[in-house]
Amino acid sequence: MTNQEFTALVANYERLVYTVCYRLVQDEATAEDLTQEAFLAAYTHRDSCPAGFERQWLARIAANKAKDHLQSAYSRHTLLPGDDAIPPGLSPPAEDLAVSRSETAAITEIIQNLREPYRQVCILHFLKECTPEETALRLERPVKTVRTQISRGKLQIQEQWNRRSSHGTV
Template sequence: MTAQEFTSMVKTYQGLVYTVCFQLVQDADTAQDLAQDTFLAAWRAIDRCPAGYEKQWLARIAANKAKDHLRSGWVRKMSTPGDEVMALAGAPPDQGPEAKALAGVGMDELERKILNLREPYKTPCRLCLLEGYTPAEAARICRRPEATLSAQLWRAKKILRQEIEQERRTEDGTISR
């Protein structure tokens, strides 16, 4: 494929590629960047494009670029469960649902809840929240990849929040399903 043919393909499918990226990332600037990355990747691998399937090929590259972006640590910006409790005194008033759920929980109760978690969540939470290890240090201790440990911490935070919210609903007399 010549550079002129590729330029024509870009003009033809730039709207589609942008739309695919935007539907996944829900941010116009990021979608534009990902569309550019898509066409750059397509240019580099143009010899692998099946003839007659340019549209589907570009859409797949765009979807993969957007999914990779969403999976990246930069986007997830994960915090560990309990960060809100440990920093509540100087914390901004609204840090999201986890902060609201943990706001009324004391350290003793939080420790009890963490120690009652099932594995693989209990050990990373204990190390990071109760013993003060960083996620990187805890990952080395647990012999797990840091990304795995971070994901486990995120899931544990979600479990703790749901448990606390359920207890509050039960205490308030409002039972929801």
């Protein structure tokens, strides 16, 4: 695919790629950034675009970029060191903190009791907040395998949490 053909491709499908990104992330600025990332990735791999399937190819790239963003550590809103200084009067009541801590302990226990290969992956991803890529490197596994194990581990965690909640043991 020539540069001129790629430029025409961008002109034809710019709205489609933006719409796919926006539908997934629900934020205009993020969707614009992801649209640019999707076209950059498409340009980098433009020779692998199947002839006649440009629309589907670009939509898949856009969807993957948006999903990667949603799974990234950046999009998870976590407190950074030093951010835990909550102004007086805005801190939650002591009962809420106690419940939150017991729930955290229960979830940690569920994760630590998962069977392999999900236990190590979930400990690194959920408890140590490693990205799927970092987890894959540490465990010397393919990233796609780690993503699948995270997803399946999450389902197991939810099932066990629901069982505990229904029995009142949380």
